[in-house]
Amino acid sequence: MKKYLSFFRMRFLTGLQYRAAAAAGIATQFAWGFLEILVYRAFYQADAAAFPMEFSAVVNYIWLQQALLALFVPWLMETEIFSAIVDGNVAYELCRPVHIYHMWFARLLAHRISSALLRCAPILFISLFLPAPYGLTLPTDPLTGILFLLTLILGTLITVSIGVVIYICCFFTISAQGIRIFYSAACELLAGQIVPLPFMPDVIRRVLEILPFASMQNVPLRVFSGDLCGHQLVWAIALQLFWLAVLMAAGWRFAVHAETRIVVQGG
Amino acid sequence: MKRSRKREKKISAIRLYRRYVGIHIRSTMQYKTSFLLTTVGQFIFSFNVLIGITFLFNRFHQVADFTYSEVLICYAIVLMEFALAEMFGRGFDLFSGMVKHGEFDRVLVRPRNEILQVLGSKFELSRIGRMFQAVIVFIYGLLTADIDWNRWKVMTVVLMLIGGSLLFAGIFMIQAGMCFFTLEGLEFMNILTDAAREYGKYPVSIYGKPVLLFCTFLVPYALIQYYPLLVILGRTARLWYSFLPLAAAMFLIPCLLFWRFGVRCYRSSGS
Amino acid sequence: MITVNNISKTYKVAKRNAGFLEACRNLFHRDYEEIRALDHVSFQINDGEMIGYIGPNGAGKSTTIKVLSGILTPDEGTCEVNGCIPWKNRVAYVKDIGVVFGQRSQLWWDVPVIDSFELLKDIYSIPKETYQMNLEELTELLNLSELLKTPARQLSLGQRMRCEIAASLLHSPRLLFLDEPTIGLDAVSKLAVRDFILRLNQTHRTTVILTTHDMQDIEALTNRILLIGKGRILLDGSPQDLRQGYRTMDEAVAALYREYAI
Numbered sequence: 001m002k003k004y005l006s007f008f009r010m011r012f013l014t015g016l017q018y019r020a021a022a023a024a025g026i027a028t029q030f031a032w033g034f035l036e037i038l039v040y041r042a043f044y045q046a047d048a049a050a051f052p053m054e055f056s057a058v059v060n061y062i063w064l065q066q067a068l069l070a071l072f073v074p075w076l077m078e079t080e081i082f083s084a085i086v087d088g089n090v091a092y093e094l095c096r097p098v099h100i101y102h103m104w105f106a107r108l109l110a111h112r113i114s115s116a117l118l119r120c121a122p123i124l125f126i127s128l129f130l131p132a133p134y135g136l137t138l139p140t141d142p143l144t145g146i147l148f149l150l151t152l153i154l155g156t157l158i159t160v161s162i163g164v165v166i167y168i169c170c171f172f173t174i175s176a177q178g179i180r181i182f183y184s185a186a187c188e189l190l191a192g193q194i195v196p197l198p199f200m201p202d203v204i205r206r207v208l209e210i211l212p213f214a215s216m217q218n219v220p221l222r223v224f225s226g227d228l229c230g231h232q233l234v235w236a237i238a239l240q241l242f243w244l245a246v247l248m249a250a251g252w253r254f255a256v257h258a259e260t261r262i263v264v265q266g267g
Numbered sequence: 268m269k270r271s272r273k274r275e276k277k278i279s280a281i282r283l284y285r286r287y288v289g290i291h292i293r294s295t296m297q298y299k300t301s302f303l304l305t306t307v308g309q310f311i312f313s314f315n316v317l318i319g320i321t322f323l324f325n326r327f328h329q330v331a332d333f334t335y336s337e338v339l340i341c342y343a344i345v346l347m348e349f350a351l352a353e354m355f356g357r358g359f360d361l362f363s364g365m366v367k368h369g370e371f372d373r374v375l376v377r378p379r380n381e382i383l384q385v386l387g388s389k390f391e392l393s394r395i396g397r398m399f400q401a402v403i404v405f406i407y408g409l410l411t412a413d414i415d416w417n418r419w420k421v422m423t424v425v426l427m428l429i430g431g432s433l434l435f436a437g438i439f440m441i442q443a444g445m446c447f448f449t450l451e452g453l454e455f456m457n458i459l460t461d462a463a464r465e466y467g468k469y470p471v472s473i474y475g476k477p478v479l480l481f482c483t484f485l486v487p488y489a490l491i492q493y494y495p496l497l498v499i500l501g502r503t504a505r506l507w508y509s510f511l512p513l514a515a516a517m518f519l520i521p522c523l524l525f526w527r528f529g530v531r532c533y534r535s536s537g538s
Numbered sequence: 539m540i541t542v543n544n545i546s547k548t549y550k551v552a553k554r555n556a557g558f559l560e561a562c563r564n565l566f567h568r569d570y571e572e573i574r575a576l577d578h579v580s581f582q583i584n585d586g587e588m589i590g591y592i593g594p595n596g597a598g599k600s601t602t603i604k605v606l607s608g609i610l611t612p613d614e615g616t617c618e619v620n621g622c623i624p625w626k627n628r629v630a631y632v633k634d635i636g637v638v639f640g641q642r643s644q645l646w647w648d649v650p651v652i653d654s655f656e657l658l659k660d661i662y663s664i665p666k667e668t669y670q671m672n673l674e675e676l677t678e679l680l681n682l683s684e685l686l687k688t689p690a691r692q693l694s695l696g697q698r699m700r701c702e703i704a705a706s707l708l709h710s711p712r713l714l715f716l717d718e719p720t721i722g723l724d725a726v727s728k729l730a731v732r733d734f735i736l737r738l739n740q741t742h743r744t745t746v747i748l749t750t751h752d753m754q755d756i757e758a759l760t761n762r763i764l765l766i767g768k769g770r771i772l773l774d775g776s777p778q779d780l781r782q783g784y785r786t787m788d789e790a791v792a793a794l795y796r797e798y799a800i
Contacts, residue, residue: 020452031458035466035474042473043323046330175300181308185315194319201325283660290657294648297689373644375609377661378633384661534625535611 003098008110015118026122033066033123037134052198056137057225061196063136064221067123070115071156072217074187075180078111081167082176094259101255104167109160139224147233152220154240159216161247162187168251171258192218198227212243280383287387295392302393309396313346316468317404331473336412338469341496343405344424345467348431348491349460350397356436358389360460362443363450371533381530382523385443414500423495423509430512431491435460437522438486444522447529463488470496490515540583540606540713540745545615547576547601547769575601576612577769585712586743588735590760590777592750592791594800598769599749603715606747607637620712633662636706640718643698644705645690651701652686655708662709669708676704679734696727703731707738714738716748720755732758753787765791767800 015022040058044051053061070076081104084090093100127136139145166183170176188194190213197205197218208214219236222228228236295302320342324335333341353360365371365388374384414420442456463486466474471482471493482489490511497503550570575598583589593599604610605617608624608631617624622631645654659669677683680700690698699719706714716735720728736759738744748759756763757777765773765780773780773794777787784790 018451020449021454024452024455027455028457028462032462032465035462035478038474038478039466039469041475042330042469043327047327050326052326175304177301178304181304181311185308185311188312189315189318194315195322199326200322279660279663283657286657286660290646290649290653293653294646297648369639369642372604372609373637373639373642375628376607376632376635376637378629378663379661380629534609 004102004106004110007107008114011107011110011114012117015114022118026119029066029069029119029123030126033062033127036062036066041133053196053222053227054225055133057222057227058196059134060136060225061221061227063123063127064224065193065217067120067127068116068152068217068221070119071112071152072159072191072193074159074184074191074193076112076115077163077166077180078107081107082170082180085167085170086176099255100259101164101252104164105160105251108163108167109156112156112160137225139226144223144226144229147237148220148224151223151237151240154237154244155216155218155220158212158240158244158247161244161251162212165247165251165254168254168258171261187213187216190214191216196222198222210239212247215240215243280380283379284383284387288390291390292392305393306396309393310400313397313400316465317342317400320468330469333470333473334412336408337496337500339404339408340412340499341470341492342468343401343408344427344496345431345464345492346397346401347405348428349435349464349467350394350401351428351432352435352439354391354394354398355386355432356439357391357394358385358387359436359439359443361389362439363446363453366446366533367450375534382526412500419506419509420499423498426509426512427491427495430514430516433516433519434487434491435463437519438463440519440522440526444526444529447533459486467492487511487515487518539585539618539620540581541616541618542579542581542602542606543616545576545579545602545605545612545617546574547598547605547610547612549573549575574769576605578615579766579769579771580615581764581771581774583745583747585745586739587762588739588746588748588760590748590750590756590763591766592756592763593766594795597766597800599766600717601769602766603637603717603747603749607635607715608632633709634712636709636711636714638702638706638714638716638719640699640716640721643690643702645698645701647691648689650687650689651682651693654690654701654705655686658705658708664709668710672708672710676707679737680704681730696723696730699723699727699731700734703734707744710742711744713745714747716746716750718750718752719748720750720752728752728755735759753791757787765794767795767798772798772800 037059040055040062044055051058065072081090084093090100093103096103124136128138129135139148166179169179173179190208190211192200192208192214197208197214200208209218215236219228219240223233223236317339320335320338323330324338329335330338358365362371362385365374365385370388374381374388377384409416438456438459442453442460445453445456467488471479471489479489479493482493494503494508494511498506498508550572577598579598579602591599591602601610605612606619606624608628611625619631620634624631645651646657655673658664664672677686680703682700682704685693685697685701690701693701703716703719719735720731723731732755735746735748739746746759748755750756761776763773763775763777763780764771780794781787781790784793
């Protein structure tokens with residue numbers, strides 16, 4: 001356990017070194033969130049009846065998405081791992097007394113959590129104090145809060161487990177860059193980062209809600225403002241657990257397979 | 268005599284820039300897969316934005332009196348403006364790397380204008396991925412929107428493309444100028460570049476009065492987008508709005524001065 | 539003719555300490571330290587001289603080179619090279635100098651070397667005949683004919699350095715700065731580079747300022763050494779003077795560094 005914690009510590013310290021980068025990132029995310037809210041305000045004014053969520057729930061969704069960007073955004077990966085796979089240096093990683101699946105999982109998780117921790121607090125804090133329709137509103141009952149945290153953790157783990165699968169995919173292709181581009185683009189859309197899932201046309205939405213991408217940010221961000229509740233929520237959590245189990249099992253099998261391939265072919 | 272010297276200088280500058288572009292294209296072609304993927308990536312990431320707009324309009328049909336086709340025209344023009352600026356002005360966008368690796372020193376020991384050399388340091392051909400999409404969307408918008416085209420409107424579009432790409436280039440220049448003072452935290456400039464491109468997909472007026480004012484008088488995005496767009500869509504009788512993109516291009520002047528100031532400070536402090 | 543008179547230059551550098559608490563503290567407050575890179579430096583170099591400019595890391599060598607090549611403006615002092623002040627009227631001045639930064643390449647990585655040369659021809663507006671003549675001469679002396687068609691990324695370090703040097707001389711500069719030109723080279727390439735520089739100096743009377751940590755370069759090439767430490771010129775003399783009483787040049791220099799505590 002200790003060695004995994006040290007990945008986290010390293011990441012956090014490196015992150016702290018770049019204080020100006022963090023400040024700039026916060027300012028940027030704040031501006032993006034603000035403009036995004038204004039877009040939805042314009043559509044709300046155009047036709048309030050067609051709005052599929054409460055306006056405040058959309059505002060919450062947007063602020064949380066900005067604050068927790070580092071947890072869910074698909075392009076946040078460790079470039080060193082990609083280049084290690086491409087140039088064959090990954091062979092060194094196999095010499096370490098930790099299995100690559102565990103190590104990559106821990107590293108990616110540490111990377112995401114530490115970046116998110118460094119950046120989320122200021123955005124959440126400021127957005128809490130914004131005037132009424134534009135600010136973040138906290139959930140009223142503690143149960144929602146607890147469910148939010150639970151689904152947030154599950155969503156993060158799912159994001160990381162897909163990320164590791166993407167790493168391993170690179171063993172079997174010529175171009176890691178291609179995989180990254182296609183995965184990022186697809187994930188961005190399917191996970192509801194371009195437009196929240198409730199805003200999508202019904203048929204598409206119903207299909208997307210079953211896919212693992214919907215179990216990432218879609219669930220926790222909507223639980224937070226009570227948009228997802230009742231048996232729908234139970235179903236969503238069950239799906240999250242299912243996808244986490246499937247993705248981790250698949251990733252593990254995949255990693256073992258990749259490992260034997262390296263040993264046999266010498267990278 | 269003096270005039271012909273000047274002309275000669277201009278010709279040699281153009282020839283030099285062409286030489287730079289030639290080298291970049293040949294370098295890019297050394298990595299064909301990578302180039303192809305980046306181009307396709309540029310295309311599909313913009314495509315995601317397009318899908319987002321489509322989904323929203325599927326539900327709401329219009330926003331602040333603009334229809335789907337009208338928004339598409341706006342989106343396509345901004346995307347073209349940005350793609351052009353990035354294709355040619357990427358050297359300024361990536362300037363922090365040049366300062367960090369000491370390559371700017373090399374620029375300074377060469378007997379040429381610094382700006383020309385920085386422009387030549389990068390030519391981003393992969394941006395045709397974005398351009399390609401913008402053109403398709405623009406054509407689709409043209410065919411579906413209810414616009415009476417005339418020469419004046421065509422000229423307006425051309426002015427928008429010129430003014431817009433110069434405005435974005437100016438912002439890249441400010442960003443580059445800041446590299447002379449700090450290399451950290453420049454990400455916030457992305458509010459003025461990427462966010463402007465991303466949210467430029469809708470006419471600025473939908474964001475409300477304060478944003479419109481900001482984009483009219485401080486950083487003139489509205490001048491390359493909203494106002495001339497009104498002329499194209501026939502929403503205003505003020506035909507002079509068509510020339511506002513040229514006013515936006517004037518924004519380049521303070522950017523240039525700031526960059527020059529940065530170079531002066533760099534040479535006296537050597538940071 | 540280079541005349542440097544009482545040049546000084548000070549930098550401000552942010553301090554950064556290790557450790558978690560320190561990193562947190564640095565979030566809010568940062569200390570600056572003033573570093574005197576050049577402290578009243580003066581010297582004179584005649585046309586056609588070859589000078590070895592030595593000193594430990596951080597002594598002010600590269601700052602001097604940057605001032606002389608017109609990149610940096612000093613805080614105080616004057617300097618004249620071939621009748622020009624380097625940091626004034628940069629464009630006119632740099633036409634006459636060539637710079638080789640040993641650690642950084644000026645060749646374009648992915649295209650054949652000759653393409654980089656053609657680009658330099660346009661950058662320096664070198665007349666066609668001069669370019670052709672220089673290219674032929676450099677190709678012969680540096681043995682480049684096989685290399686010109688190869689992309690720079692496929693060259694070995696020694697081959698690349700030969701091309702770098704040629705690239706800096708295409709416009710026949712009167713003054714050449716060489717910053718660690720033999721770093722990382724194998725014995726054969728080192729000798730080739732040294733031979734070439736000697737010949738260049740003899741045939742074209744190009745003034746050469748060489749900074750290096752390699753004392754064999756100094757012994758082979760220069761007859762005058764400037765030693766800089768902590769921003770001051772500590773010694774100006776011939777390699778023979780410097781070496782007196784020591785078995786090798788390296789020992790002599792190490793002893794000097796110790797003596798001046800730099």
